[in-house]
Amino acid sequence: MADKLAITEDVFVEVSEFRGAPRIDIRKWFDNKGEMARGKNGLNISVDTWNDFVSKWDEIKEYVEQELEKIK
Numbered sequence: 001m002a003d004k005l006a007i008t009e010d011v012f013v014e015v016s017e018f019r020g021a022p023r024i025d026i027r028k029w030f031d032n033k034g035e036m037a038r039g040k041n042g043l044n045i046s047v048d049t050w051n052d053f054v055s056k057w058d059e060i061k062e063y064v065e066q067e068l069e070k071i072k
Helices: 047-055 057-071
Strands: 004-006 011-018 021-032 035-046
Touching: 021 047, 035 047, 047 057
Parallel strands: none
Antiparallel strands: 004 011, 011 021, 021 035
16 A cells, blocks of 8 residues: 555555645545455545644544543
8 A cells, every 4th residue: 555654454544636635534444355445434634624633633632532531
């Protein structure tokens, strides 16, 4: 899998272009008869949204951890 960053064995981050604009794609891939295939489950966001996400990472992480504690 060239030009992708593995987060897990089946989740990858990829930078691509759509209609002339760069996009960040975080997506599950699956084994399709020995070939890795792009799944439907994922997130495809603009660079601006990615930058917002990254700048709020600490806040996002704290929120997720708090919400997970409520479920336990």
